[in-house]
Amino acid sequence: MKVKSIRDLNKLKSEGEKLLRPKNIRVQVGTTPYALSRKARDVIEKLKKELDQQNIDATVVRVGCVGICYEEPVVEVIIPGKPKVTYGSITVDKVPSLVKAISKGKAVKKYALYRTDQEEIICSGKTFSYASRVPSDYKKIPLACEFKFFQPQVRIALRNAGIINPDSIEEYVARGGYSALSKALTKMTPEKVIDVVIKADVRGRGGGGFPAGLKWKTCREAKGKEKYVLCNCSEGDPGIGMHKTLIESDPHSILEGLIIGGYAIGAMEGYIYLHYGYASGKEKLLKAIDQANEYGLLGKNILGSDFSFSIILKEGAGAYVCGESTALMATLEGRSGEPRPKYIHTAEKGLWDCPTNLNNVETWCNIPPIISRGAGWYGKIGTKSSKGTKVISLTGNVNRSCLAEVPMGTTMKEVINKLGGGIVKGTKLKAIGVGGPPAGLLPASLADLPIDFDELVKAGSLLGSGGMIVMNDKTCVVDMARFFIKFLEEESCGRCFPCREGIKRMREILDGLSAGIGKDEDIDLLQEIVDCLSEASLCDLGKSAPNVVRSTLRYFREEYKIHIQQQVCPSKRCTM
Amino acid sequence: MIKLTIDGKKIQTGKNTTILMAARENRIKIPTLCHHDGLSPLANCRLCVVEVTEKGRTKVVTSCNYKVAEGMSVETKTENIIAMRKMIVELLASRSPNVKLVRELADEMGIKDTRFVLENEKCILCGLCVHVCSEFIGARAITFSGHGSEKIVSAPLGSSAKDCLGCGACVEVCPAQCITMKDIEEARTYSSGDHEHLGPARLIHNWNVRVLWKKCRVCGNMFPPPSPMKYLKEEKPLPKQFFETCEKCQ
Amino acid sequence: MNSKRVDELIEKHRTEKGPLISILHDIQEEEGYLPEATLSYLGDKLNTPLGEIYRVASFFSKAFTFEKKAKHTIRVCQGTTCHVKCSDHVLEEIQEELEKIKDDNFGEHENFSMEKARCLGCCTSAPNVEIDGEILDKESAKKTIIKLKGEK
Numbered sequence: 001m002k003v004k005s006i007r008d009l010n011k012l013k014s015e016g017e018k019l020l021r022p023k024n025i026r027v028q029v030g031t032t033p034y035a036l037s038r039k040a041r042d043v044i045e046k047l048k049k050e051l052d053q054q055n056i057d058a059t060v061v062r063v064g065c066v067g068i069c070y071e072e073p074v075v076e077v078i079i080p081g082k083p084k085v086t087y088g089s090i091t092v093d094k095v096p097s098l099v100k101a102i103s104k105g106k107a108v109k110k111y112a113l114y115r116t117d118q119e120e121i122i123c124s125g126k127t128f129s130y131a132s133r134v135p136s137d138y139k140k141i142p143l144a145c146e147f148k149f150f151q152p153q154v155r156i157a158l159r160n161a162g163i164i165n166p167d168s169i170e171e172y173v174a175r176g177g178y179s180a181l182s183k184a185l186t187k188m189t190p191e192k193v194i195d196v197v198i199k200a201d202v203r204g205r206g207g208g209g210f211p212a213g214l215k216w217k218t219c220r221e222a223k224g225k226e227k228y229v230l231c232n233c234s235e236g237d238p239g240i241g242m243h244k245t246l247i248e249s250d251p252h253s254i255l256e257g258l259i260i261g262g263y264a265i266g267a268m269e270g271y272i273y274l275h276y277g278y279a280s281g282k283e284k285l286l287k288a289i290d291q292a293n294e295y296g297l298l299g300k301n302i303l304g305s306d307f308s309f310s311i312i313l314k315e316g317a318g319a320y321v322c323g324e325s326t327a328l329m330a331t332l333e334g335r336s337g338e339p340r341p342k343y344i345h346t347a348e349k350g351l352w353d354c355p356t357n358l359n360n361v362e363t364w365c366n367i368p369p370i371i372s373r374g375a376g377w378y379g380k381i382g383t384k385s386s387k388g389t390k391v392i393s394l395t396g397n398v399n400r401s402c403l404a405e406v407p408m409g410t411t412m413k414e415v416i417n418k419l420g421g422g423i424v425k426g427t428k429l430k431a432i433g434v435g436g437p438p439a440g441l442l443p444a445s446l447a448d449l450p451i452d453f454d455e456l457v458k459a460g461s462l463l464g465s466g467g468m469i470v471m472n473d474k475t476c477v478v479d480m481a482r483f484f485i486k487f488l489e490e491e492s493c494g495r496c497f498p499c500r501e502g503i504k505r506m507r508e509i510l511d512g513l514s515a516g517i518g519k520d521e522d523i524d525l526l527q528e529i530v531d532c533l534s535e536a537s538l539c540d541l542g543k544s545a546p547n548v549v550r551s552t553l554r555y556f557r558e559e560y561k562i563h564i565q566q567q568v569c570p571s572k573r574c575t576m
Numbered sequence: 577m578i579k580l581t582i583d584g585k586k587i588q589t590g591k592n593t594t595i596l597m598a599a600r601e602n603r604i605k606i607p608t609l610c611h612h613d614g615l616s617p618l619a620n621c622r623l624c625v626v627e628v629t630e631k632g633r634t635k636v637v638t639s640c641n642y643k644v645a646e647g648m649s650v651e652t653k654t655e656n657i658i659a660m661r662k663m664i665v666e667l668l669a670s671r672s673p674n675v676k677l678v679r680e681l682a683d684e685m686g687i688k689d690t691r692f693v694l695e696n697e698k699c700i701l702c703g704l705c706v707h708v709c710s711e712f713i714g715a716r717a718i719t720f721s722g723h724g725s726e727k728i729v730s731a732p733l734g735s736s737a738k739d740c741l742g743c744g745a746c747v748e749v750c751p752a753q754c755i756t757m758k759d760i761e762e763a764r765t766y767s768s769g770d771h772e773h774l775g776p777a778r779l780i781h782n783w784n785v786r787v788l789w790k791k792c793r794v795c796g797n798m799f800p801p802p803s804p805m806k807y808l809k810e811e812k813p814l815p816k817q818f819f820e821t822c823e824k825c826q
Numbered sequence: 827m828n829s830k831r832v833d834e835l836i837e838k839h840r841t842e843k844g845p846l847i848s849i850l851h852d853i854q855e856e857e858g859y860l861p862e863a864t865l866s867y868l869g870d871k872l873n874t875p876l877g878e879i880y881r882v883a884s885f886f887s888k889a890f891t892f893e894k895k896a897k898h899t900i901r902v903c904q905g906t907t908c909h910v911k912c913s914d915h916v917l918e919e920i921q922e923e924l925e926k927i928k929d930d931n932f933g934e935h936e937n938f939s940m941e942k943a944r945c946l947g948c949c950t951s952a953p954n955v956e957i958d959g960e961i962l963d964k965e966s967a968k969k970t971i972i973k974l975k976g977e978k
């Protein structure tokens with residue numbers, strides 16, 4: 001079926017609603033890589049078998065990830081007319097009692113995390129109500145909004161994560177999907193779309209925080225017949241699984257954002273750059289692209305308009321530096337991923353020398369709701385200079401690793417305590433790394449800083465990708481600096497002198513410090529290298545590489561000194 | 577014409593000129609390592625950094641590839657710029673202490689000792705050899721291999737550069753003078769016990785190549801691959817069949 | 827890889843702009859490495875000098891290899907979260923385990939190749955080890971190695 005009008009889209013929507021809220025029971029299981037490693041697959045099999053044996057009319061659906069990683073496998077049960085109940089840490093042997101309760105239309109309180117009576121559909125602003133009356137046995141289960149994990153959250157990019165089946169375009173449409181596209185194509189000029197994005201003041205979620213609207217505008221105004229829009233799913237940061245959740249839970253929201261961007265900028269083709277070796281994400285995205293093509297949401301004359309657009313998925317080949325815009329474009333062109341000087345903006349001469357606009361996955365996911373609900377709605381969320389929300393992947397020495405989305409302005413402390421359940425028992429918070437290798441480390445004393453592009457830059461860090469790694473007092477900052485620098489040494493392109501040689505020398509010095517053979521002069525020498533690299537390097541990898549050394553020298557200089565003067569590692573991490 | 581100032585000096589120059597060119601036209605010296613007039617800028621060495629102030633904003637750029645603009649003001653010798661250049665040269669002098677050009681630069685900048693562990697790399701990885709071979713000659717016979725601190729220049733797969741024409745442009749542009757080339761009168765193979773005589777040939781050791789001399793398309797004499805440097809210096813493209821004709825008949 | 831198969835792969839990516847990396851992925855996947863002869867043939871067909879192909883293939887050293895990979899791949903995650911949870915020690919222990927095999931058996935250690943991974947996307951259970959695509963903790967990884975060692 002081709003969707004050619006709003007009427008057709010509404011038809012698709014009602015089909016999706018039937019899937020999301022069927023007449024029978026819907027059981028949904030999260031299937032992210034982590035859930036799978038905790039045997040989610042076996043749980044699904046067991047659920048199916050038990051439901052079958054008990055003759056219960058139910059559908060088991062694989063969904064993405066709600067973000068409560070520490071409770072995987074997560075199972076949600078929707079019985080028509082009753083609140084949705086979310087269960088955590090469901091193992092195969094818990095399945096029979098769960099199914100038994102389902103068969104009686106009841107909930108199992110001891111496995112339940114929370115219940116949902118109604119939920120907001122972000123794209124339309126309407127609420128959907130699961131149950132008009134809450135049965136008494138359900139009342140004992142806390143509401144989602146009372147559940148600590150959800151309290152600080154506002155889920156815009158993650159609006160569908162864990163709720164819909166990522167393989168179903170119908171379910172996406174049922175949650176207001178593609179309505180922004182239809183609004184843009186039928187009621188808005190490309191300029192108007194850009195205007196809304198500028199007014200909403202969306203800043204790029206890939207690291208730099210550059211205003212997306214301005215970038216779009218420059219690209220729209222650049223001369224050139226062919227233009228491209230690109231989505232950066234590079235995720236080179238070691239130790240965060242964020243893009244993965246977006247891709248695996250809600251691939252259509254990326255596509256919709258990209259199509260709207262293509263329309264606004266005047267591009268005919270969009271590319272998704274996916275980092276290498278990520279089979280499950282590739283499969284989800286390819287499937288979504290196929291579906292969108294099949295329904296005419298991609299291809300010629302989208303939704304009956306004059307606008308035609310296609311999306312191509314291309315895999316990289318595994319190098320961190322390929323997240324950098326010009327290196328990413330070189331890789332898409334099939335060349336080696338070396339950055340090039342950017343004095344001519346990629347908005348004017350990018351992919352195959354055509355005007356090109358690159359945004360991060362999360363940035364694209366934010367676009368549809370902004371178009372649907374307007375800049376005014378978006379502007380109310382977040383802080384003055386950083387609007388909206390940020391997806392945070394929280395790992396490290398916290399009690400609960402998780403993935404969540406909080407309004408800008410939420411403090412790091414709130415994230416650690418409310419979402420992460422605090423620091424691992426018996427240890428103290430020492431440092432926080434916010435945005436991967438280039439962002440550096442912040443000391444515990446700055447945990448009250450808000451998540452906000454400018455505030456973090458002021459403190460000498462970066463919001464970066466939002467991969468927040470929490471470190472306790474067993475972590476040695478010299479060792480962490482050495483770890484990041486070593487990573488960058490191996491991952492840089494090796495093209496320009498300061499970055500290639502400078503990072504290597506910083507690593508040598510840090511190796512020396514952690515082996516207990518550091519010298520007093522080393523600190524000054526490190527500082528000199530830092531100052532040179534941050535301005536003289538060719539690309540942002542080299543320019544930001546010294547941040548981790550700079551920030552640790554700024555906040556933890558004493559610890560460096562102890563390594564040198566007493567030849568001991570206060571955290572006993574370095575082996576001397 | 578575009579008006580700008582470099583180190584306080586008022587200057588006029590043509591559109592599309594780089595800061596480096598404009599500075600040189602006015603005898604203002606900016607050190608470079610990876611720049612060659614006949615080739616597009618690489619901007620790898622970063623030695624030519626300068627401070628540019630445009631529309632009230634100051635930033636550090638490489639002068640070899642940054643174009644002049646009306647009203648721009650350029651500083652080539654601020655304390656910050658000198659410190660960066662010194663650090664780059666110190667880093668280089670630790671990597672390649674025996675490269676003449678690097679030693680000269682270090683002396684010029686007053687760097688006596690380097691504070692890093694000494695290595696002895698002959699190649700400074702400026703990229704000019706790969707660049708001239710690909711952009712000017714069009715052979716793309718040699719290449720970079722790897723990435724990060726393990727990058728090197730080499731023949732493909734580290735074996736022999738089979739697309740090499742033996743022109744020696746790489747030898748000529750190498751600022752470190754680390755590519756060695758030699759003409760021999762008699763190349764031989766030793767493979768099947770017997771040797772086979774192949775005639776005169778050119779060897780370029782770094783790329784493991786042996787290029788046999790050719791017969792000139794015009795006069796029929798054997799001749800070594802001709803040097804393309806004249807054309808490179810004059811920034812003219814190579815004539816067609818340049819490598820098929822001996823120098824006399826060109 | 828025979829030339830017919832290379833032709834097929836080129837055909838498969840015919841409509842793709844800049845297909846080199848995609849074709850290399852396919853060759854690596856089918857052959858387990860990039861044979862020199864295949865690359866030469868590919869270069870001729872795509873009208874791309876071997877130098878350019880080698881530049882790309884060697885730049886992406888994690889995706890492409892020029893030698894055949896071993897039967898079992900052990901990837902020890904060295905991502906940030908895993909590092910915070912002492913994955914460098916895990917790496918050492920796994921290395922020791924492999925050393926033991928090397929001491930005990932003739933050539934069996936050659937069935938294993940060990941790599942450092944950047945992030946296995948499973949930070950919640952850090953530190954992680956992946957053996958032949960399955961994510962494990964340290965102890966199960968060691969057990970798996972011993973099990974695989976016994977298999978022919």
Ligand SMILES: Cc1cc2nc3c(=O)[nH]c(=O)nc-3n(C[C@H](O)[C@H](O)[C@H](O)COP(=O)(O)O)c2cc1C
Pocket residue numbers: 203204205206207208209210212232233234235236237320321322323324325358359360361363539540541
């Ligand atoms: C070394 C380096 C690595 C990067 N890696 C990523 C990445 O993995 N994902 C990403 O979205 N952006 C990454 N970026 C930022 C991108 O270059 C680019 O700024 C961003 O994708 C633009 O999108 P945005 O404006 O929506 O943030 C990286 C930048 C550098 C310099």
Ligand code: SF4
Pocket residue numbers: 321339492493494495496497499500537538539540541542543
């Ligand atoms: S800064 Fe580093 S990564 Fe960037 S171009 Fe230079 S060497 Fe390559």
Ligand code: SF4
Pocket residue numbers: 698699700701702703704705706729746749750751752753754755
């Ligand atoms: S061989 Fe010479 S020209 Fe080539 S990269 Fe090395 S120093 Fe530069």
Ligand code: FES
Pocket residue numbers: 607608609610611618619620621622623624625638639640641
């Ligand atoms: S001459 Fe400008 S970077 Fe080398």
